[in-house]
Amino acid sequence: MKSKLVLYAFAAIGMLSGGSVCGQSYAVTNAKIVTVSGATIEKGTVVVRDGLIQAVGANAAVPADAQVFDGNGLTVYPGFIDSLSNLGLAPRAVQAAGPVGGGGGGQAAAAAAAAAAATPSNSNYPAGLRPEYATLEDIRAGDAQFESARNAGFTTALSTGRTGIFTGQSVLINLAGDNVSVMTVKSPVAMNVAFVTIPGQYPGSLLGTFSALRQMFNDAKRHDQLLKMYAQDPRGMRRPADDKSLEALIPVVNGQMPVILVANRENEIERALNLAKEYNLKAIIAGGQDAGKFIGRLKSQNVPVLLSMNFPKRTAAASPDADPESLDLLRFRAEVPKVAGKLAAAGVKFAFQNGGAADVNDFVAAAVKSTENGLSKDAAIKAMTLAPAEIFGVSDRMGSIETGKIANLTVVRGDLFSAQKTVTHVFVDGKPFEIKAPEVPAGRGPGGRGQGAGAGTGGGANPSALPSVGGTYSINIAAPGQALTGTLTLTQQSGQLTGSMTTDLGSGPIRDGKVTQNGFSFAGSVNFGGQSIDFTVQATVTGNTFSGTVDSPQGAIPISGTKNP
């Protein structure tokens, strides 16, 4: 009898955690409701059932079975959307099956080889130039990884891979759910392109990146043409080679599938817009921090912008010996907060995205800063809700608080645009998450940087099981064309790491240092070419050596090190 009861209890838990809330109804009453699509309701009720918004209004009836949240003093917004991220993807996997022992160089090569082997493909194109890659394939299920994003009020994100020129066909996911099918809102949303290089092969420079893309677009057009000819009459014609890479590009060159082009600075945006025009692409600019200089072209080419909320600020320490920063850079930092206001005033469609910021809370802070620099608060909220939904073609199902739309809600105490605000709840697909006030920084940053298969509880759970990684390492970073050497000093305190890294590019402290099951991870910044570049390091420790990857917006490069005795 008792065992039967336990069984029932398990079944009930299973049903709940299965994502389908089984008719469970919730109501937030007496709250201010910012619908975004319509007028704001100063005091009203939102009713959620079955993952959808069942009713909204000043006098919406509260169902008898609803769990009621008293919304007095609270504001309900549509769930915030991060319009470009890596959420749901594992932190870059470093294959643990590396060789034991061996020199640092060998390990770096092994790590590179492992990374290449991790994506087996019979494509005719090298890794990085494979547009057929669907990000969806690598999205992981589970709520825990999204905790920090939800805590900041985000319920939805567009996600794409981190590496390559084609970073992946992006997927729009809701930030909770026990299986990927349930989490997925739309896939693919767009073809995502970053103008990067493929170290060690063609294209190895920005010059080549553009010509390689151009050739693939040409070939995709021809492939489409040949497939149609063959379908019409295969006799007397050699069958067109089966090419999944080119096939994936056909909807792109035909202007059906949007292309998200990563371009931040003036030159980058100019190049991206030129390419879009030449191939008549349905382009979306991502980053866009110099987009204020391209208002006319963005409008005439009808190109929306996914504006980075990772606002630049000086990170370099003061030094009497250093060159003064360029006027161009000083101006850039001053102008970035004004860009959203300019785009809004000109009627260019735009949405906000995290721009690779280390801390998701910086996203909302930057959005607030935009409102202090010419953007209306309404427009700022829209850029995190309805605007991305429109750009991604899902505004019929999300992005505003309307009856029948997906029940993604963000509930905030206090004014979103003031310092005294607290996200109290988010609803993801109708499932409520209560936000516990002061958050232990378990999984900062995009992707949650959670602990892989673990429960995402950070490093504190079982410190005795963690390896001891403290010490001073001689390190080797296989940067393309120029190997960097240096020193890494790590001080371990249970699961946390502090220390510093010194390379040919200078030295600096590490951030967010953590000991993982088989190694460690940390973040840092280097100053390169006058700009501060953030990076993260994931490493696997074997005896006195480690190997891993340095991940930055410039791409991933192998790192290895040996502990100094």
Added chain:
Amino acid sequence: MKRVFTLFAFLMVLTAFAASLTAQSRGEVLIKNATVMTAVRGTLEGTDILIRDGKIVRIGKGLTAAAGAVTFDATGKYVTPGIIDAHSHTMLSAINEGSLAVTSMTDVKEMLDPTDITIYRALAGGVTSALLLHGSANPIGGQSATVKFKWGRPAADYIIPDAPPGIKFALGENVKRSSQTQTQPGQTFRYPRTRMGTMEVIRDAFRRARDYKQAWDDFRAKKTKIPPRVDEELQPLVEVIEGKRLVHCHGYRSDEHLNILKIAEEFGFRIGTLQHALEAYKIAPEVAKHGAGASIFADSWSYKLEAYDNTPYNAYMLWKAGVVVSINSDSDERMRRLNLDAAKTMKYGGVPEEEALKMITLNPAKQLGIDKRTGSIEQGKDGDIVIWNMHPFSPYSHPEVTMIEGEVFFDIGRDKLNRQVLAKEREELEKLEVNRAPGSGGTPPARPAERRVAERDEADRGEIGGNNQ
């Protein structure tokens, strides 16, 4: 408060200048009473030049301009055509695609960075046009850009619309050296690793281009049913064979120069310029017979093994043999002193003054195929003009005004004023929170910048995506 007012006043002045600039490009510009070195019809004393809508409309004495024209009193000053640098890598965000031996699909026109301060510095040295080339890492490099330095304008405005397209070739040590660079551990070396391999790569590429052209000709003549692919690599080489695209071939040794001339003749086209060409004096008659130009340094050699057998008389000997010679910089720094490099050709061998001036004006214009519009001071040509404080071949000379199509892009007086405006702006910007150094910690400070970037013949060096690395 006072400071704010001063800043405001400066900005007003600046705005007024900007307004006069735009007005001027549409209207008339009159340069009065100058010593005009025309680079084609001798030096004219006490002469006026009238520019209307960007073109030189009259050259003579006692000219008058319409009301509202911008007038420069050039009494006691020298005027030359704008200098043209036939070998530069300035304002490029990437220079080399070194991964493959043939990278004709790449195009430096896409890499223009109009915010590069070296452009303004070149203007301050009297340079108005340049040939921007891909690096020398591969036998067949990328497509080139022929530009005017319209500082402050978007990249597209820099490109001279009717300039014939070009492409970079390279022979010798740089190609060999680049083939031996491993950018990734364990990576196989690139072919070719010898000078003979380099020639084979070029010949092979043109054979492929010929086949490609044939395939398209057959398709257009409806002899075949399946459309050939649009090949970004071979298309530019077809244009070379058809004489529509100029080849600018980097090289040092005379045997290699002869080889590349031979390959060109084999495929029925003409080499546009031999670049660097330190040993071209040995084969001057052959170069003249082929019709190639030579774009060389005035007196720079011995910086690597294949660059030893040179002489500063190279320019003189080539000129004597009837070769169109230009003196180039291949350097962001040397570009600002091309007037002095031209003067050196007078010292070594005694090139006449006007011929020496031509080597940095009309001759590079001919080599780039833009001599119909620029390169000399003639009626009907673009108003690309430099006003010098004294004879430009004096080491004490410097440009006072540099204009392109009648529009002033450098003015030494305005530059002085600008410095104060910019210093004020910097002061205000540095006060902003985002521009302040963190109180403690932070990333290491920016290292002092490399002062001499893209120095001569280093354009095969690795590309990390930076500017002029």
